[in-house]
Amino acid sequence: SAAAQRPWKLFGAMCLLRLPRITQPLEKVEEAMAALMEQIELEKSHYSDHEVRKLEEEEQLKKKKESLYDEDEALGKTVIMAQDLEEKWEQKFLQFKAAPRITDADKNNDRTSLNRKLDSNLTLLVKQKIGNQELWLLPQAEWQPGETLRSTAERAMATFLGDHIQAKVLGNAPYGIYKYKFPRAIRTENNVGAKVFFFKAFLQSSDLSQAELKADHLWVTKKELGDYLKSEYLKKVNRFLLD
Amino acid sequence: DALLGCHRSYRSRPTHGIGKFKYLLPKELPKKRKEKVQVKEIDAGTEYQYGDVNIQMTSYDLCLVEHFAQYVHRLCNRLSIRVNESYAMPTKTNEVLFMEEKGSKMQLDAVLTTHQRVVQIRGLSSTFAPILLEIIQSSQPEGVHLLVKQHTEADFKSRLKSRPELEELLAEMS
Numbered sequence: 001s002a003a004a005q006r007p008w009k010l011f012g013a014m015c016l017l018r019l020p021r022i023t024q025p026l027e028k029v030e031e032a033m034a035a036l037m038e039q040i041e042l043e044k045s046h047y048s049d050h051e052v053r054k055l056e057e058e059e060q061l062k063k064k065k066e067s068l069y070d071e072d073e074a075l076g077k078t079v080i081m082a083q084d085l086e087e088k089w090e091q092k093f094l095q096f097k098a099a100p101r102i103t104d105a106d107k108n109n110d111r112t113s114l115n116r117k118l119d120s121n122l123t124l125l126v127k128q129k130i131g132n133q134e135l136w137l138l139p140q141a142e143w144q145p146g147e148t149l150r151s152t153a154e155r156a157m158a159t160f161l162g163d164h165i166q167a168k169v170l171g172n173a174p175y176g177i178y179k180y181k182f183p184r185a186i187r188t189e190n191n192v193g194a195k196v197f198f199f200k201a202f203l204q205s206s207d208l209s210q211a212e213l214k215a216d217h218l219w220v221t222k223k224e225l226g227d228y229l230k231s232e233y234l235k236k237v238n239r240f241l242l243d
Numbered sequence: 244d245a246l247l248g249c250h251r252s253y254r255s256r257p258t259h260g261i262g263k264f265k266y267l268l269p270k271e272l273p274k275k276r277k278e279k280v281q282v283k284e285i286d287a288g289t290e291y292q293y294g295d296v297n298i299q300m301t302s303y304d305l306c307l308v309e310h311f312a313q314y315v316h317r318l319c320n321r322l323s324i325r326v327n328e329s330y331a332m333p334t335k336t337n338e339v340l341f342m343e344e345k346g347s348k349m350q351l352d353a354v355l356t357t358h359q360r361v362v363q364i365r366g367l368s369s370t371f372a373p374i375l376l377e378i379i380q381s382s383q384p385e386g387v388h389l390l391v392k393q394h395t396e397a398d399f400k401s402r403l404k405s406r407p408e409l410e411e412l413l414a415e416m417s
Contacts, residue, residue, distance in 0.1 A: 023385055170373030200373070202380070242381055
């Protein structure tokens with residue numbers, strides 16, 4: 001019935017987060033503390049099996065050089081010396097190359113790729129047309145009566161990224177709300193303004209090759225959000241984004 | 244006479260039983276050996292509370308896993324979530340053999356131990372659960388796998404050791 005219809009339009013928006021892949025670098029205090037603790041632990045610890053074996057073999061070698069009668073005893077034992085093992089392990093370690101922490105996308109500052117800042121959360125921003133303006137927003141869709149707000153948000157995500165996204169929504173409760181009133185020209189009795197409910201989802205796989213990206217999209221960290229979002233919107237979104 | 248007199252608290256004296264205090268302490272019942280599974284709470288009721296939830300952390304590195312388990316436990320204490328139990332599952336040892344077929348066949352062995360710690364939580368409200376999950380996810384250390392699931396009887400029984408002799412006797416009886 002028209003009387004019971006609320007004057008607010010409801011939208012469900014999805015905040016898609018890509019969790020960090022690498023730990024953040026330690027601060028100075030943390031680094032100093034870690035070094036100190038390592039030193040203390042090293043001085044307090046006992047010798048491990050490998051180190052005991054190494055020391056014994058060194059003593060045997062010394063005895064061999066000084067006197068000759070140990071050769072008969074040590075024939076069966078020293079097949080592989082502990083020192084040889086260590087050298088083998090060191091060579092293997094030198095051959096191993098770790099993946100770079102700062103990827104190419106970082107150097108180019110290419111904000112559309114997912115391989116950017118690997119140590120912080122990345123949020124998806126999409127350019128949408130609202131009224132007359134094209135704005136950078138979290139992907140949102142209008143609520144149809146009869147569906148839950150969470151499914152509205154999932155639908156919004158699907159319209160911008162395609163159906164096959166492996167994103168996990170944790171709960172049914174929204175994380176934040178942003179409400180605004182329409183400018184006076186469009187305002188009617190039944191249409192005062194809009195309320196946007198934010199939901200959070202975590203990207204499970206970083207493979208977006210199947211995604212059909214229709215509009216312009218960006219992956220930004222929390223600090224860079226300020227470059228794109230409006231201040232009021234930004235305030236509400238920042239409330240539920242962890243760093 | 245006064246020097247030699249021995250004032251032992253004998254039964255006829257009024258000071259008999261002067262040092263006793265055990266009757267003042269609360270009575271301790273003898274411990275039962277068998278512990279049965281606890282009663283589960285409502286899962287999706289009107290207040291939307293989860294029952295027993297297990298947070299399982301596995302890793303190869305012992306110190307990391309233990310410290311992370313401690314961190315999760317303290318976090319729940321601070322957020323006034325009731326922690327039922329916080330226990331460790333037995334460690335599993337894996338031997339890794341490398342077969343190098345270039346040149347002579349060498350077998351380089353490595354021994355890896357997998358450690359698992361479990362923190363059991365009760366009374367998690369469903370509005371708060373995603374926030375807690377997000378906090379734990381974002382503070383995961385490297386190399387630690389996280390698994391959050393509801394507690395079942397199978398989980399409880401995996402901690403108990405099976406008794407093959409008892410089972411054989413029971414099978415013979417029936």
